[in-house]
Amino acid sequence: MSDLFQSLLRMGDNTLILGHRVSEWCGVAPVLEEDIALANTALDMIGQTQLWLGLAAEVEDKGRDADALAFRRDVWDFRNLLMVEQPNRDFGHTMMRQFLFDAWHWQMLDALKSSEHDQIAAIAEKSLKEVTYHLERSSDTVIALGDGTEESHARMQAALDRLWPYVGEMFLTDAHDLIDVSALRPAFDARVNDVLSISTLTHPQTDFTHKGGKTGARHTEHLGHMLAAMQFLPRAYPDAKW
């Protein structure tokens, strides 16, 4: 398998897994507007997944398509960051995870839009418009809840502290990355520090990093449970059409 295939899986698996996670809020979000917003965000990410995994399948050239890659691989073949497979927990945790991912994703796509690979540049350019909107929204929500009530502040701080050890993996780079992702860290830190300071949240002190998602070496236990729900139908009824 070529490096490019692995690199594209990393992009498409992030948006697939987070897209599915966020879609789990559909119908159960705290208020209707948030429900719609989360479902729309999930939809954007699933759309981006079709583009990334579609290209990955084309590059692999083994007769698989985006659906086959999404629905017929098991945990160890996924190349998403550990952060995106974490369960939703409460709304604050979901929005903090979204903010941290969006802040990384925006930098990544902004760099990829000048890729020499035409199709990668085109997907990045298209996705960046959507992610700009996601980042605006998740930043605003983190600020509103962080600098909100005592209860919302405490929940956002707890979410940040719980998620922070998953941030480091976004910037660990190797030959399978489309670009040197470690170079994105200063701009990410600047954005996150700005938002956290307006949110009145305390930046975690630890540098400890969970790793193994983007390399596939060790996913968390949550991914398998999520795939069981996500993949059930196409596995049970492989030729199902609607």
Added chain:
Amino acid sequence: MVTEKPSVDQVWQWLGDVPDPEIPVISLVDLGIIRDVTWQGDVLEVTVTPTYSGCPATRIINLDIETALRDHGVEQIALKRQLSPAWTTDWLSDSGKAKLEAYGIAPPQTAGGPSKCPRCQSVAVEKISQFGSTPCKAQWRCTDCLEPFDYFKCI
């Protein structure tokens, strides 16, 4: 049965009659998603760009384009997806923007929000949510007539 190939201008005119499946007051041409129409030999090639990458209407739009062209007697059609340059609301036609407003959807503004309420024209408007009933819209409300309304997001 078409004995002569219809001109590209004629095809654009036909496509100008195909409504957007989710906002039927505007056409696909008004929406700015038809990027090119050309004849490649005997095959009519139509280049379409998606509004949002996950928009579920994309598939219906492709089907509607194909159906409309077949109804006009075009037999060999190839639909090409183009991602770059990415769709922008700058490509919405002026007549499309006017039709949106008349329908009750505030057209996109570079300022990032609607200039006025599409129902009572008041400028006293506020945002309810960054997202709305379709990926391309947000929800706003008028604080004078109190009606909520859709705003076509500017991207």
